Amino acid sequence: MGTTGNALHEYTKKCGEVKDDLLRAMAKLLELDDDDYFVEHFGDKPLTDVRCSYYPVCPRPELVFGLKPHCDATVVTVLLVDDRVGGLQVLKDGVWWDVPIVPHTLLVIIGDQTEIMSNGIFKSPVHRVLTNTKKERLSVAVDYYVDPEREIEPSAQLVNEKRPALYSKVKVKDYFARSYNAFTEGKMVIDTVKI
Numbered sequence: 001m002g003t004t005g006n007a008l009h010e011y012t013k014k015c016g017e018v019k020d021d022l023l024r025a026m027a028k029l030l031e032l033d034d035d036d037y038f039v040e041h042f043g044d045k046p047l048t049d050v051r052c053s054y055y056p057v058c059p060r061p062e063l064v065f066g067l068k069p070h071c072d073a074t075v076v077t078v079l080l081v082d083d084r085v086g087g088l089q090v091l092k093d094g095v096w097w098d099v100p101i102v103p104h105t106l107l108v109i110i111g112d113q114t115e116i117m118s119n120g121i122f123k124s125p126v127h128r129v130l131t132n133t134k135k136e137r138l139s140v141a142v143d144y145y146v147d148p149e150r151e152i153e154p155s156a157q158l159v160n161e162k163r164p165a166l167y168s169k170v171k172v173k174d175y176f177a178r179s180y181n182a183f184t185e186g187k188m189v190i191d192t193v194k195i
């Protein structure tokens with residue numbers, strides 16, 4: 001591995017520790033018996049990928065998205081956003097909100113896999129990136145996924161009479177397969193597992 005490869009390897013390892021700490025805190029918050037509930041769900045062969053995105057200057061931002069609306073199919077995405085230019089927005093109650101830039105901070109986006117496992121208590125937000133007429137923009141996203149050969153479903157501890165399972169069990173690999181089509185068609189893949 002070259003220098004960039006080493007740096008990326010170190011970076012994803014460190015981000016991995018952040019995401020495990022965060023997922024343990026989330027399991028605690030949900031009062032699950034096991035704080036490692038989410039962490040253990042990754043399985044023996046979890047998938048991690050890194051997406052480095054470059055958004056060039058765009059003369060007509062009203063016509064072109066940097067990245068169109070979507071949800072991440074991850075457990076969580078750890079995002080290093082450009083601290084010189086905004087553009088990331090999240091959809092809440094039908095309104096697009098700018099995600100503020102906080103320098104030297106990692107942004108964590110909850111992904112679909114956490115929404116499913118938490119039976120909808122944690123939501124995977126719809127988000128998008130706008131283009132900018134003056135400044136180019138960079139981001140580095142580290143995506144953490146459960147082992148594609150495993151299945152995910154709502155935690156039994158978060159399913160009861162008052163709150164039945166909101167999502168059906170799905171093999172991660174199958175979820176990925178649907179995810180690409182959904183993205184190109186502008187649909188949300190999580191809707192395909194909603195009960």
Ligand SMILES: O=C(O)CCC(=O)C(=O)O
Nearest residue numbers: 051053081088129139141
């Ligand atoms: O570039 C960004 O800030 C967000 C990227 C993103 O949403 C993604 O890669 O899934």
Ligand SMILES: [Fe+2]
Nearest residue numbers: 070071072127
């Ligand atoms: Fe995303």
